[in-house]
Amino acid sequence: GxxxxxxxxxxxxxxxxxxxxxxxxxxxxxxxxxxYRQFPKQxxxxxxxxxxxxxxxYEQGVEKDKFxxxxxxxxxxxxxxxxxHPEDSSFYICSASGTSxxxxxxxxxxxxxxxx
Amino acid sequence: xxxxxxxxxxxxxQEGRISILNCDYTNSMFDYFLWYKKYPAEGPTFLIxxxxxxxKNEDGRFTVFLNKSAKHLSLHIVPxxxxxxxxYFCAAVEGGSEKLVFGKGxxxxxxx
Numbered sequence: 001g002x003x004x005x006x007x008x009x010x011x012x013x014x015x016x017x018x019x020x021x022x023x024x025x026x027x028x029x030x031x032x033x034x035x036y037r038q039f040p041k042q043x044x045x046x047x048x049x050x051x052x053x054x055x056x057x058y059e060q061g062v063e064k065d066k067f068x069x070x071x072x073x074x075x076x077x078x079x080x081x082x083x084x085h086p087e088d089s090s091f092y093i094c095s096a097s098g099t100s101x102x103x104x105x106x107x108x109x110x111x112x113x114x115x116x
Numbered sequence: 117x118x119x120x121x122x123x124x125x126x127x128x129x130q131e132g133r134i135s136i137l138n139c140d141y142t143n144s145m146f147d148y149f150l151w152y153k154k155y156p157a158e159g160p161t162f163l164i165x166x167x168x169x170x171x172k173n174e175d176g177r178f179t180v181f182l183n184k185s186a187k188h189l190s191l192h193i194v195p196x197x198x199x200x201x202x203x204y205f206c207a208a209v210e211g212g213s214e215k216l217v218f219g220k221g222x223x224x225x226x227x228x
Contacts, residue, residue: 004159032214043205043220044160093159097214104150105216107159 002028004096006108013084014116021079021111023094029074030096034105035067038091050077084115119143120208122219130227135193137222139206142187146208150216151180151191154203163204164191196226 003026013019023033032051036044048064050056050071058064066088068080077096081088091112095105121140129135139149147168152160166173166180166189173180179192193200206219 006159034214034216043218044216046215049215091157095159095216104162104165105214106162107152110157110159112157 002026002096002098002106004030004094004106004108006094006111008111009109010112010114012114012116015085016083018080018082019084019113021081021092021094021113023077023079023096023108025075025096025098025106028096028098030077030098031074032097033071033077034095034097035069035077035079036093036095038093038110044093047079081113084113086115089113089115118219119146120206120217120219122204122206122222124222125220126223126225128225128227129196131198132195135191135196135200135224135226137191137193137204137206137224139189139191139219140187141189141208143208143210143217144187145210146217147211148209149180149182149189150207150209151178152205152207153200154205154221156203160205193224196224198226198228200224201226 005024007022035047047062048056048058050069052071052074056069071077093110095107097105150165151163154160164175164178182189203221203223205221207216
């Protein structure tokens with residue numbers, strides 16, 4: 001199946017700093033990438049949808065100025081958590097769907113963010 | 117308001133037996149359904165999907181059944197193996213959208 005990678009897998013940062021998470025589709029071109037957040041023992045919460053070359057569409061309640069998303073190419077999307085706070089600590093997962101169509105999203109391995 | 121519901125938070129079965137994971141939905145505009153498997157601290161892995169024009173889709177040990185009138189789908193795993201132990205998420209997509217709506221997941225434990 002399609003492979004999606006995320007980097008880093010784990011990051012610890014100080015409160016007030018910014019953290020960038022990369023999501024790459026390794027063997028297919030991803031027209032659309034999605035960013036999710038998972039809280040402990042809860043389902044995945046969609047944060048935003050990004051299409052290559054366009055501004056991301058954020059879900060209600062997600063601060064677009066805090067969670068900056070860039071989808072500069074068909075294989076790379078980045079999520080930057082700006083001025084991180086301890087409540088931003090979470091597991092962030094990206095997914096990608098390809099140019100071949102269909103509704104199957106392929107997920108990255110996730111990034112564990114801990115803000116001290 | 118939860119549009120996709122997995123009412124059993126956990127399920128335990130014996131190796132070799134059948135595992136049946138259930139999922140209910142409320143949005144009649146959903147026309148595509150997927151099951152994902154997830155291990156702790158990892159991203160979900162796609163398992164199997166079904167379009168609303170079908171009522172069954174089979175792939176190896178995994179079969180998904182869809183009952184549109186009841187707005188219910190189920191994932192059958194047979195025979196169950198210890199390596200199947202994970203959290204299983206049901207997800208649905210509304211026609212014309214790419215957004216996945218997830219259930220809360222069911223933790224499956226397959227005992228040797």
